[in-house]
Amino acid sequence: MVLAYQERKARYRLDVCEAKATHSSAGWSLSATKDMAPAGDHADAFIVPATVDGTIALFLVERNASGVTTRGYGTQDGARAADLQLVNAPASLITTDGLAALEHAIDIGIAAACAEAVGVMDKTVAITAEYMNTRKQFGVAISSFQALRHRMADVKMQLELARSMSYYASLKLNAPADERRRALSRAKYQLGTSMRFVGQQAVQLHGGIGVTDEYIVSHYFKKLTQLEMTFGDTLHHLGEVSARMQDTAGVFA
Incomplete structure (x- = not known):
């Protein structure tokens, strides 16, 4: 399901x-x-939001029911x-209270996606550091180059920011709905920013090998790109954070 x-x-x-639900005998x-x-x-089945008299309700639709087609x-x-x-x-x-249930479900999904992203970034950073300690240029490991060390420091900072916001997202899942929605948008925005930065820097620090299908970092980069767009991309959640800042005169609770 x-x-x-x-x-x-x-x-x-x-x-x-725009989905419509109608009721008959x-x-x-x-x-x-x-x-x-x-x-x-x-x-085998789908949970589908649809409008009923102007409000959103949730419905269960079986895959083998008539009128159901999928394109995988x-x-x-x-x-x-x-x-x-x-x-x-x-x-x-x-349920006829579909919007509230849907928002709660998506927020749980965001928290799970944030946690998964931290794990992917953690592994990506570890592989990149190992590569830099192994790859040699001008007779020395490229990890000895100051400019690259600074880039890795920035990557590590983004990873730890993401980790903290992932914890924050999980801790806010049982908060009141408005507070929870604000917190999860903040977390998803930071995770999206961190995912893009860590993924791009990992590819750059590897060079050409970082984008080949034969190397695991390219797959981690694709996963991070997919997670960044899951349950709302970074730009969407920036808009959500901005809208809620206006509601509170720019002061976060």
């Missing part, structure tokens, strides 16, 4: 939903187009995803 919530026009906003039916459902071509494809990090098309597909209502 996977969550299929993304729509092209929504641009990561959870309150924008036979039960609920959904018409919707959802993009990038993770592992959607292997899932590979993602850049080697995983799978699928676009989901529903045409009057029979569905079961989960």
Whole structure:
């Protein structure tokens, strides 16, 4: 079972939903187009947000139900995803308070993605440091070059910033909804910034080998790029943080 919530026009906003649910004597039916459902071509069922009388509700749709089609494809990090098309597909209502439930689920997903990203960055930094201690130029290890040592110091700083914000995200999961949403957007923004910096610097410090499919760092870089866009990219969460700064006159609680 996977969550299929993304729509092209929504641009990561959870309150924008064009999917429609209708109720009849036979039960609920959904018409919707959802993009990038993770592992959607292997899932047995989908949790789908749809609007009912102007509000968002959550529904369960079985994969083998009538009116359900999926188009699967590979993602850049080697995983799978699928676009989901529903045409009057029979569905079961989960909750009419769909937006609140969806926001909580996405926040949990953000915290998990942040933790995963820290692990990927940690491994990327370790491999890069080992490579720099091994690779020689002008008869010495490139880790002895001051300019490269400074770049590695910046990479380590971004990693530790990301680690701290990942802890912060997990600690805020049980906070009141407004506080939780603010905290998770802050965390995802910092993680997105750190992921991009660490990934790019790791590739640069390796040189050409850093982008070859035969070398693990290129796959870590792809994974970090994918995670940066998962549950809202860095620009989206910067906008969320900015909007909430306006609500509090720029003062964070």
